[in-house]
Amino acid sequence: MKPPQASNGIGCADWCDEEPEGSGKPAVDLERIRAAVREILIAVGEDPDREGLLETPDRVARMYVELFSGLHVDPSVHLGKTFTVKHDEMVVQKDIDFSSVCEHHLLPFMGKAHIAYLPSGKVVGLSKLARVVEVVSHRPHVQERMSEEIADLVMDELEARGVGVILEATHTCMTIRGVRKPGTVCITSAMRGGFKTNPATRAELMALITSAKTSG
Ligand code: ZN
Numbered sequence: 719m720k721p722p723q724a725s726n727g728i729g730c731a732d733w734c735d736e737e738p739e740g741s742g743k744p745a746v747d748l749e750r751i752r753a754a755v756r757e758i759l760i761a762v763g764e765d766p767d768r769e770g771l772l773e774t775p776d777r778v779a780r781m782y783v784e785l786f787s788g789l790h791v792d793p794s795v796h797l798g799k800t801f802t803v804k805h806d807e808m809v810v811q812k813d814i815d816f817s818s819v820c821e822h823h824l825l826p827f828m829g830k831a832h833i834a835y836l837p838s839g840k841v842v843g844l845s846k847l848a849r850v851v852e853v854v855s856h857r858p859h860v861q862e863r864m865s866e867e868i869a870d871l872v873m874d875e876l877e878a879r880g881v882g883v884i885l886e887a888t889h890t891c892m893t894i895r896g897v898r899k900p901g902t903v904c905i906t907s908a909m910r911g912g913f914k915t916n917p918a919t920r921a922e923l924m925a926l927i928t929s930a931k932t933s934g
Contacts, residue, residue: 746783746786748776749779752778752779759771786857786858787856794874803837808836809837810832810923811844814831814847815828815830818859825890827891829903830886830887833872835873835876835881835882838876850868850872851868854871861885861887865883865907865908873911878911880909880912880916881911882908883907884927887904888901889902
C-alpha cells in the first residue's frame with residue numbers, strides 16, 4: 719500500500735509521514751479516519767458540522783496515529799543492544815506504566831507491567847524493557863496476548879533461561895459500559911522457561927512483586 723499521490727486529490731499532508739525507525743510500513747491514512755469518524759458522528763445522531771465537532775475527526779485521526787504507533791515499529795529493536803554479564807540471577811523490572819487500546823471496543827485499558835527474566839549471559843539496559851512495553855501496548859490489543867508477546871520477545875531476543883510477565887490493568891470497556899464495575903483489575907501472566915517449570919522461581923517473582931505493593 720502506497721500513500722496516494724497529490725494527483726488523486728489527496729495531498730501527502732493527509733498521510734502521517736512520521737515513519738518510526740525500522741518501520742518500512744505505510745504511513746497512516748488520516749483522511750480515511752477523518753471520514754470514518756464523521757460517519758460515526760452522523761450515525762449516532764450528531765451534527766458533525768456544529769462548531770464543537772468541526773475539528774473532532776481530525777483530532778481523532780491524529781490521536782489514533784499516536785495510540786497505534788506500535789503497529790509500525792518492531793519492538794525487538796529495543797532488545798538488540800545487550801551487555802554480557804556473569805549475572806545469572808533473576809532480573810526484575812516492576813511497575814512499568816502502560817496504556818493500550820482494547821481491540822474489542824477500541825477503548826483504553828491501562829495499568830502496570832512487571833517483567834522478570836533469568837539471563838543466560840545477556841542483559842539489556844534498564845529502560846529497554848519499558849520501551850518494549852511501550853511499543854507493544856501501542857497497538858489494538860487484548861491483555862492476554864500482550865503478556866504473551868512481551869514474554870516471547872524477551873525470551874527470544876535475550877535468549878533468556880526464563881521470562882515471567884505479569885500485567886495488571888483496568889479496562890474502561892468494563893468500567894464505563896457493559897457490566898460497569900469500576901475498580902476491577904484484570905491480571906494476566908505469561909511464563910516461559912524457568913518461570914514455567916520451576917514453582918520456586920515463580921513464587922520468588924510473585925513475592926517480589928507483592929512486596930513492592932505492600933511497601934509502596
Ligand atoms: Zn474491551
